[in-house]
Amino acid sequence: MAEHGAIFGAMLQEFDEAARLLKLEPGIWKILTHPKRQIVVSCPIQMDNGEIEVFTGYRVQYNITLGPAKGGIRYHPDVSLDEVTALAAWMTWKCAVAHIPFGGGKGGIICDPTRMSKRELEALTRRYIAEIIDAIGPEKDVPAPDVNTNEQVMAWIMDTYSMHVGHTETAVVTGKPIELGGSLGRREATGRGVMIVTREAAKHLGKELAGSTIAIQGFGNVGSVSADLLAKAGATIVAITDYKGGVYSKAGLDVQKMLEYVAKNKTIDKFPGGEALSNEDLFGLDVDILIPAALENQITVANAKDIRAKIIVEAANGPVTPEANNILHDRGVFVVPDILANSGGVTVSYFEWVQDRYGYFWEEVDVNDRLEKKMHEAFHDVLQTSIKYKCDMRTAAYIVAIARVGTVTKMRGMYA
Numbered sequence: 001m002a003e004h005g006a007i008f009g010a011m012l013q014e015f016d017e018a019a020r021l022l023k024l025e026p027g028i029w030k031i032l033t034h035p036k037r038q039i040v041v042s043c044p045i046q047m048d049n050g051e052i053e054v055f056t057g058y059r060v061q062y063n064i065t066l067g068p069a070k071g072g073i074r075y076h077p078d079v080s081l082d083e084v085t086a087l088a089a090w091m092t093w094k095c096a097v098a099h100i101p102f103g104g105g106k107g108g109i110i111c112d113p114t115r116m117s118k119r120e121l122e123a124l125t126r127r128y129i130a131e132i133i134d135a136i137g138p139e140k141d142v143p144a145p146d147v148n149t150n151e152q153v154m155a156w157i158m159d160t161y162s163m164h165v166g167h168t169e170t171a172v173v174t175g176k177p178i179e180l181g182g183s184l185g186r187r188e189a190t191g192r193g194v195m196i197v198t199r200e201a202a203k204h205l206g207k208e209l210a211g212s213t214i215a216i217q218g219f220g221n222v223g224s225v226s227a228d229l230l231a232k233a234g235a236t237i238v239a240i241t242d243y244k245g246g247v248y249s250k251a252g253l254d255v256q257k258m259l260e261y262v263a264k265n266k267t268i269d270k271f272p273g274g275e276a277l278s279n280e281d282l283f284g285l286d287v288d289i290l291i292p293a294a295l296e297n298q299i300t301v302a303n304a305k306d307i308r309a310k311i312i313v314e315a316a317n318g319p320v321t322p323e324a325n326n327i328l329h330d331r332g333v334f335v336v337p338d339i340l341a342n343s344g345g346v347t348v349s350y351f352e353w354v355q356d357r358y359g360y361f362w363e364e365v366d367v368n369d370r371l372e373k374k375m376h377e378a379f380h381d382v383l384q385t386s387i388k389y390k391c392d393m394r395t396a397a398y399i400v401a402i403a404r405v406g407t408v409t410k411m412r413g414m415y416a
Helices: 006-022 026-032 081-097 118-135 151-165 189-204 221-232 255-265 279-283 322-330 344-358 364-389 393-412
Strands: 037-046 052-063 069-076 103-110 141-145 213-217 236-241 246-248 289-292 311-313 334-336
Touching: 006 026, 006 081, 006 322, 006 393, 026 393, 037 081, 037 118, 052 069, 052 081, 052 118, 069 081, 069 118, 069 151, 069 344, 081 103, 081 344, 081 364, 081 393, 103 118, 103 141, 118 151, 141 151, 141 344, 189 221, 189 289, 189 311, 189 334, 189 344, 189 364, 213 221, 213 279, 221 236, 221 255, 236 279, 246 279, 322 334, 334 393, 344 364, 364 393
Parallel strands: 069 103, 069 141, 213 236, 213 289, 289 311, 311 334
Antiparallel strands: 037 052, 052 103, 236 246
């Protein structure tokens, strides 16, 4: 069973601590630690050279108690059933923390998209969707982009599903191009959510964003949007790193110029507005707020003691290991966990799904206002839970999520 995998085990470690504090009933505990459905499919396609290759695809619907499964589809050589199951579980808790009526799902295909042509990727996408077609739909399971998938892949998914059901069905997937029923504000949603919870965390500790110093690891979509919005809110972004290098300026970096630089150079390495900085050195900087927005397992037992920031906001998924989280908590560092901090993306995905089903689309200002309200509510729900149970924010976020899913599971009762 997938639950014995290392990644799923890490999720269970976080779940168990919260479930104990919540005094979760043993029966509900069992239900919430088992995936509802794990689908494994073979996807044969003809490659450009005429040969047939068979790719393995997965779709896991971890829990659909609150509503349709929601979660991305990733294309990567290292995709595994364990990884997809754990990610589907995390999506369950993320949707519950965000208080949106979705369950958790995730999908993936074992492939190397960097070595495939556009035609091969389209053929693989369409075959994969055809194989799982009975399990997805606006009221069953709503996929989204993830690692190495994008708006174009979502358009192929929407079209494949629509061909099978005999009518255009935009609500089957989110993260689509605007022209195909995508939502305004979706691209910036995760970064905007990070800005909102960062602001609320600072307020909780008696600080304002204006005048706060911030270091950010990662300058992809989430990191760059977070940096831009935080700078516009008055914060001083003193350091940013990406996969190739980084830059530091005590006086503050010009984020707009950095965005222009990255558009041309694909990296911030050698940006002329400050001194060179490595990822390792970024974590030890004397700043108010640290935002890891790149990869998982970046803050570990090895470097947790070096961190001088008072607030860490997990814009990436799993950037702080469980052991490092305990060290940071003991040192009084306020950590806003990933399932809360980066839930702006899935929140606006929910808004996209609502707009598609309603057939009426909102102005971007409306999307942003609704996101502001949802993120503010989610942050303070978790904060109050943290105070009530005298625990860190990560455990509190799980308590909020488990309580919501567990309560509805009990209300719905056992179908047998």
